[in-house]
Amino acid sequence: MLLYLLLAILLTNVNGQIDPAHCRYPLGMEDGRIKNDDITASSQWYETTAPQYARLNREEGDGAWCPAGQLQPSDVQYLQLDLRQLIFLTVVATQGRYARNSGNEYARKYRLEYSRDGRRWISWRNRLGSEIIMGNINTYDSVVRDLHPPIITRFLRLIPVTDAVHTVCMRVELFGCAWQDGxxxxxxxxxxxxxxxxxxxxxxxxxxxxxxxxxxxxxxxxxxxxxxxxxxxxxxxxxxxxxxxxxxxxxxxxxxxxxxxxxxxxxxxxxxxxxxxxxxxxxxxxxxxxxxxxxxxxxxxxxxxxxxxxxxxxxxxxxxxxxxxxxxxxxxxxxxxxxxxxxxxxxxxxxxxxxxxxxxxxNVIPTQRPPVWTPPSYEGTGGKVSETTQKAEDQTTPSKTGSPEEGSTSILIGCLVTIILLLVVIIFLILWCQYVCKVMEKAPRRILEEEVTVRLSSSSDTIILQTPPVPPRVSLDPPYERIFLLDPQYQDPAALRNKLPELSQSAEASACSGGYAEPDVTLCTPHQCFQSSVPHYAETDIISLQGVTGSNMYAVPALTVDSLTRKDISVAEFPRERLLFREKLGEGQFGEVHLCEAEGLAEFLGEGAPLPEQDGRPVLVAVKQLRADATSNARNDFLKEIKIMSRLNNPNIIQLLCVCVSSDPLCMVTEYMENGDLNMFLSQREMESTLTHANNIPSVSIADLLHMSVQISSGMKYLASLNFVHRDLATRNCLLDRHLTIKISDFGMSRNLYSSDYYRIQGRAVLPIRWMAWESILLGKFTTASDVWAFGVTLWEIFTLCKEQPYSLLSDEQVIENTGEFFRNQGRQIFLSAPPLCPSSLFELMMRCWSRDIADRPSFHRLYQALRTFAPHS
Missing domain, CATH: 2.60.120.1190 (Jelly Rolls)
Structure with missing residues (x-):
């Protein structure tokens, strides 16, 4: 037995590293080592163009595999190979259908999908991130493509790609070696x-x-x-x-x-x-x-x-x-x-x-005796094996008569089977208990929609939830309290002082010292409060204006709004007939946003007007228009929004140019940026490289991304200095001109393109929960601190090139549950992961924006200064 065990180990391959430069052996399409049964396809044109005819340099059948019908650009047809073991795949070679000079079909481009288990399929990308592999330019030449990086797989799919309607056919060979690392x-x-x-x-x-x-x-x-x-x-x-x-x-x-x-x-x-x-x-x-x-x-x-x-x-x-x-x-x-x-x-x-x-x-687990070798063919007649084979069997077959050793073996096997069954039962019980405990732990933490009803005030967006009566406690208190989305008890700071650590500070702290203690805005000017060691977040008497688009661009202190309503701020009245409609950008509950061409606007506004360079082209503007059936409250909010926006003057804030309010419908005319919003702009670009330059692929550099970040922080610094709270900061609400100048706006919610970025509570309140701070979701607190949180998410969007929605692996309900983990602060909260191209120190800045305690979050002034150190030329 010792000799057999030693032989089994010596016959087993000992693994070593693989060098891709030498791992280039044909895997058997051409010579037939890959069997027909292991070559399948999503479809075939005829029996004579079935997948088994997809062998390089072979002319069986009609000369290649051809999927059924002409291939559309949106079609996904594939040739699938089962390699029967894990392979380190380094090279793919392809041909078209030659068919002894009668064929004229080939795949100009293709892509690969692979799977190690036959269930999870992965799209291959090269080191530059591209899925497309250039294929053939004629029917007879074989085109050999190295795979960088190589693929470790058992199953492979070759998927032809076309830009127009074409008939395609393929012959292939694969090159690599066995992946014996395991x-x-x-x-x-x-x-x-x-x-x-x-x-x-x-x-x-x-x-x-x-x-x-x-x-x-x-x-x-x-x-x-x-x-x-x-x-x-x-x-x-x-x-x-x-x-x-x-x-x-x-x-x-x-x-x-x-x-x-x-x-x-x-x-x-x-x-x-x-x-x-x-x-x-x-x-x-x-x-x-x-x-x-x-x-x-x-x-x-x-x-x-x-x-x-x-x-x-x-x-x-x-x-x-x-x-x-x-x-x-x-x-x-x-x-x-x-x-x-x-x-x-x-x-x-x-x-x-x-x-x-x-x-x-x-590992080879030897049996009690070496296995009997059976020859590939039999001698004699009547199916009898040769004498030599029969003798070998006689030497290894146990005696049919009973013996003490056989009885002992049976008892031992029975005991082992019993022990194994007991272990399986114990493992099942342990797993079941763990599952039940997890469910019991998670149940109190879920935020259930049916337990919450929403009542919206007609004059503001303050959301009040009414929870059902709580039955008397009959058991010990849970390790943490149950919380509900925007529960009214959490909207009362006095009731929160014993619940949240940051609310336990003395209420007698000065207004300029910050924290969550409610400030008296009459005790200090916005500038004084902003320059304090901890940012000032106005929370008392916040006025939320219901915007035309359905969003609230700025929540401002009542003191500011009162001063505006008492003061007549004149805004130029533009002739309505000079606005030529181009297209509808979006719509909200009370109005619409249109893209219009404004004739003679530059001359109307005069010198110094914040307009882009025309170069002989018409001036494009965004026109927010109130619906004729809007309520009187919406009409008043619209006029207040005009007065507030007329006070905003910053190069990184969208600016009100003029209005049309002498007759209905009421309109306000704002800047329009020709490059659209930042989300769309970045999602259509790749990181700058020699490849993007050589192929004229739209790209951005790290310096561009940092410059954008500085501009957004500058605009938000300006809003914070006025105690204005944006409440919906995201890349969809940042617009760009041709020079990559960014202006913060509020158009995002009005566009159907971004409807998935908003979560509807009970079918009424719509919130951008993936960008919102935990206290905004749970407590209804929208402050400059919550804008800082959203700014951190916006930075994350920028450095992922907007290729992914924040928390894309979580459902909306799980995002809300995650805010509960921030409230409990037990180390279970989930943060956004660092973007691949984001400097670590910049990601640390993002993490500070997502600090659980608002006093730990940086002010926009400090964010602006920090970002300028990354982009000194901004």
Whole structure:
């Protein structure tokens, strides 16, 4: 038995690293090693163009695979290959249908989808983020394309792409080698961005990771740590394919991870006996980067088993002389497992990995005797096997007569089966108890719509909720109180003083000292309050104007509105007939917003008018128009909005140009920015690179994004100095002109394009909850502090190029539940993750905007100053 076990281990392949430059072996489409049954397709034109004819350089059938009918640009037809094992795929070659010079169909472009398990399909993207692979230009030449990054997969789909209606056909061959490392997924904290004086911004994220990113943690995929490309000694040097410095590395900063280590989990395709793990690590100690000081790994034998208690630990010898990157080999002492969890401990400020590989052998569990070899063919007649085979069977077949050993074996097997069944029952009960406990814990924290009714005041947007009577308590108090969305008890600051930490401060604090104590705006001027050490947030007698678009652009103190109503502020009356309608931009409850051409507006306003350069073109303006059936309250609010907007004069705030109020319908004319809103502008662009320049792809640079951020902070600083609260700050409400000048507006809610950004409570109140501070959602408190929170989310939008909605993985109800976690402050709240291109110090600024306590949030004045240090030319 010992000899057999040794033989089984020696026959098993021992894994090593894969070099993509040498892993380029044909996988068997041309020579038939990939069987017909493993080649399928979404459709086929004829039986003679079925998927089994998609073999490179072969002419069976009608010469290729062709999907049914002509391919439309929106069609998704695919050729699917099952490779029967995990493959490290590096090259794809394609041909069209030649059919002995009678075919004329080929795929000009195509894309790839792959899956390691046949259930979850992933779209392949190259290192520049593009899904499209250029295909053939004729029917006979084979076009060979290297995959950067390579793909680790079992299943592959080739999906032809067309810009017009075409008939396409394909023949293919794949190149690569077996993925004997066995690693199917790794999990780790998200990589971070390094910012150091005198060095370029260096994002160290795993940019090719094909798993999930949630709560700043990567899980369920593979990426740069398994692409076979090791990083250079100087991590900021650029390779030919790289988009930014540090691309080859995934890195973490010590002080951003509380425990002082990076924890990674590795999942494998089967149980393996591990010899060692090799980690390629950077060691540029002059920049605060070193290999890890030690590592501790624990093992899990089966997917359903617990982590074993005994770890394998390894301590490295730190090197402060040689800055070269190097492989560190960690002995794993031949431990068997299907999963590993390793903690890499920091030796300096940063730790960076570019590759991780494992040396292991697949565990072969021997039976009691070696298996009997059966020859491929039989000799003799009547189905009888040869004498040699029969003798081998006689030597290995147990005796049919009973024996004490056979009885003992049966009893042992029965006991083992019984123990296994008991363990399964115990595990099921444990899991069930955990599930029940989680449900019981979560139930009190859910914010249920049916428990809340909304009553809206006709003169403002103050939302009051009425909760059903609470039954007498018959049990111990829960560990935290139940809270309801905009509950009336939370709108009363006096009732909150014993509930919220920031409300427990003395009510006698001066008005200029800030906090949530309600200020008396008569005790200090807005400028004085704004310059105090803690920002002043006016909360008493806030007047909310119901805007034409359905939003409330500015909530302002009653003192300000009173002074406006007593003072006649003249605004130029523009001839209505000179407004030529172009298109409707949006609509709200009481009016509409139109894009109009204003004839002679420049001459009407005279010199110094805030108009864009015309260059002989007509002046475009946005016209907010009140509906004829609007209520008297809406009409009064509209006139007040005109008076407020006439007082606003800042280059980063949308400006009121003129009005048409001498007759109905009432109109106000504001600036219109030709580049539209910032959300649409950024979502249609990519980060600036040599590729975008070479292909004329619309792009923006980091400097552009910082310049935009500075402008928004400048406009909000101006509003805050007047104690104005925007209440709906987001990229959809920031407009741009041709010079990338930003002006803050309030058009976002009126546009159907952004209806998904707003959450409707009980079918009436509409709130941008993904941008709102927790106290705004739970308490109905809209202040400059809540605008600061929204500004942090707006920054996050900017540095993700608006490719994703905030908290995109959470439903609206889960977003609201998350605000409850901020209220309870038990460390369970979910924050937005750092955008890949965002400097770490800038993300720290965002995190300060999302501070739970409002006194910890920076003022717009400080935000403006901080952002200017990032973009000194703004």
């Amino acid at each position: 690693l199917t997924a790794y999990s780790s904290p998200e990589g971070q961005t390094m910012m150091a004086p005198g060095y370029p911004i260096t994002p160290l994220n795993d940019s090719t990771y094909d798993g999930a990113l949630e709560r700043r943690k990567l899980s369920g995929g593979l990426g740069q740590l398994t692409d076979g490309v090791i990083g250079q000694d100087d991590f900021v040097q650029r390779r030919q394919y790289r988009l930014w410095p540090g691309y080859d590395y995934v890195g973490w900063r010590n002080d951003s991870l509380g425990p002082g280590y990076v924890e990674m989990e590795f999942q494998f395709d089967r149980q393996r006996n591990f010899t060692s793990m090799k980690v390629h690590s950077n060691n540029m100690f002059s920049r605060g980067v070193k290999i890890f000081s030690s590592v501790s790994c624990v093992f899990k034998l089966h997917l359903i088993s617990e982590w074993e208690a005994e770890p394998v630990e390894f301590y490295t010898v730190l090197d402060d002389r040689n800055p070269s990157a190097r492989y560190v080999t960690i002995p794993l002492k031949h431990r068997s497992a299907t999963a590993l969890r390793c903690r890499f401990y920091f030796a300096d400020t940063w730790m960076m990995f570019s590759e991780i590989s494992f040396q292991s052998a697949t």
